[in-house]
Amino acid sequence: MSSNPSDSGDTPQDPLSEMLAKLFGGAGAGGMDPSELAKAAGLPSDPNAMAMIFQQVQAMFSAPSDGPVNWQLAKDNARRVAAADSDPSVSAAQRREVDEALHLAQLWLDPVTDFASTSTLGQAWSRAEWVEATMASWKRLTEPVAVSISQALSNAITTQMPEEMKVMMGGASSMLANMGGAMFGIQLGQAIGALSKEVVSSTDIGLPLAAGTMALLPANVTKFGEGLDVPETEIRLYLAVREAAHARLFTHAPWLGAHLFGAIESYARGIHIDMSKIEEVARDLDPSNPESIQEALSGGVFQPEQTPAQAAALERLETALALVEGWVDEVTAAATVNLPSAGALREMIRRRRASGGPAEHTFSSLVGLELRPRRLRDAAALWSQLREERGIEGRDAVWEHPDLIPTSKDLDDPQGFSKRRELLEASDSDVDAALQRLLDGGFDTPAEDPAGSDETPDDGADEGPGNGEEGNGSDEGEAPKP
Template sequence: MTNEPANNDDEQDPLQEILAQLMGGKGIEGIDAAALAKAAGLPNDPQLLQQMFAQFQTMMNSSSAEGPVNWQLAHDNARQAAAGDDPSVTPLQSREVDEALRLAELWLDPVTELPSTGLIGKAWSRAEWVEETLGTWKRLTEPVANSIAQALSTTLQEQLPEEMKSMMGGAGTALQNMGGALFGMQLGQAVGALAREVVSSTDIGVPLADLQMALLPANVTAFGAGLDLPEGEVRLFLALREAAHARLFVQVPWLRGHLLGAIEAYARGIHIDLSRMEELARDLDPSDSERIREALSQGVFMPQRTPAQDAALTKLETALALVEGWVDELTFEAAAQLPSAAALRETVRRRRATGGPAEHAFGSLVGLELRPRRLREAAALWAALKEQRGIAGRDAIWQHPDLLPTAEDLDDPTGFSARRELAEASDSEVDEALERLLDGGYDTPSDENPSGDNPSGPSDGK
């Protein structure tokens, strides 16, 4: 028996050998691209799938990915998804958007104490929306992406035969990159699809672009199609909503961080169902393409919610509803002179309540749909506060997060002020008692009288 060196041409990369074992001897080349895309929630477009899978294989062979997720892959897929039928913004459209947002600022002045932002309104193409918002999408989804990448790496390594575990070496990082690549493709497709639906920078209720005010003319036109309303009225109503959002996020500095932080905290608590992934890795037969499609379509990579996550989601949805309810109420007040104001308000409410296909795709991706389920209750609460406290008193609620109404307050909007006054009175009594105690304002108990004198006072009655 001779100890001849191995032929370099016959050597197999450890990762390829691992994948070959897991995929029935075919390695990554044996993966069904269509099934993989179905698991990731991607469209069944053969040409698009071929391009994305080529990117996926390039990413798997690359060691330059930044962290477990290749965000360049997400960016490229988002741009591809948004690119179809994405006309450049014309000078006329830019002027129309600028005029609508300027007029919206003037109409908002009488209905809120929050001052104008001074922001310059912009008209964006869908591709520009992707570029302006992708950084925030990365911030919001990175915890989920890391969880998916780590879960995939852990599951695949646990499924390895004992004799192959010593061969892992640096392949663990590549396995994480596999999960990151899947997530990157999903995120890019979801963001690109959203770019074809949103009408402004704050359309989903979250400030995705930092301190900006913008409309997407192509999507505004699509929104108004079929409503049988003048396009100028539709544009102005949507501009009022965008300008109201901008005032809130600019003039209430803590609000953007509060919302984004709540979403990040929620995302960090999401976990992946490892048992489902282990079952797939154990039973997968690459020769049975129908079984692969069936297994992967069950959402193996989809995040699962825990009871703690459900509680966090309730708090987040309340905050989103309060933002959208305030914007809804102010927009309707400011647009009172528009004949179509009531119809447009109801159209927007239904659209926000149900969400579009892209919002549902994003919800499947991160286990969170950014829809204000209690928008109507929140709008009723803000209307009641205006009746009880006036415009200044209503808007003063935004001074601090501790002042915000709760989910219970949305159940009884008209009773919020009475409950708040009772709580404030109770707090005031506690503060007064504490102040008296610190100032020595309370009498010394008689049984602790150090002088031994008659506690009832001198006998002469003085």
């Protein structure tokens, strides 16, 4: 088979693929001028808007992908959104301020937690740096969901395509197979980019998105303090204490990060996509409105249906997030007791974490996951109760193993947690003692039980005849009667 001249002899390309490549290649590459096409289609003639639309459509068809989801496109789009309203590089002065705040935060935490200071160095990030540092975790968080959604979307596109077009597509069918992953990648990138404008630290949503790192985003810290009658120095310090507390918790409870991600993966394993909704949207899309696909995605039309098993997984995730945030809330309050604005900042962050920001709602509508600790106050009350009962060391010891952490029922009744735990431990202790006794041969066997001699079948035979009425009662010694 000969190669198409436009391929420079590298790879064969069917006519439709070449046509699409030229169409979306841009005016400089022999393609159509976006502004001219906009006029012909009756669309807005804003060159910048049309250029972005063409760039995204071109990426859908031509961007290479390492799987059903185009993660490179997701990261590129996230960085683009993060920089949309200016994302200046972090200055040397800002880095120094963040480093000093995190260093002081470690000193303030030492007396209020049993977890020792970590060796992690503090960092100051721009929004783009946050995207780069956390992208691997976002991929792990969303990949199971994204794969299911992108495959369902690709199937829907193929189903709606007329048979004659399927034949005509030829080798270009691979480009359509990439459309679902590219479209999801674009939307996911937009959600992550929007989050980059809201988060103030690497652990702001309660997950170790950049394991082994402590970081603040100076631009977002400043934005967080807008409208508050609180010095930015105090705001930065309070947020630094929270970040350092998260870092200590995830370092000294190494199973915790896997536990949180595992709850998300349990949710993703049961994903079911409602194909009828996708097919309905595919039928109703307006070709003259290139933004209709984006609106459909952001409206949650591809959001998975929730099953009972997924609801249970989400409950476990919400409980775990609440426990993490409740512990950090309680420890931070104790560490910043002498900070004048601590009480107001604590309440503000509680409300912010419980309700979630606009970007978190966008992320939730896209993948069906809500990363919010709804029961943060209940969890904080539980950790406070444990500190009063057991002291700081006893409270923090609960994080030693996942089997020890409280459940949603414990959040309902914080004061009864210790009593329920004592009963459970007593029950487990009885079982362990019985098992050890069995292994040691400590249980009496029937032959060693004096009371069991009367029940031994051979007793009557051993005693023989002449033992009176007891011997005559034996079935074997009784003569048959006529």
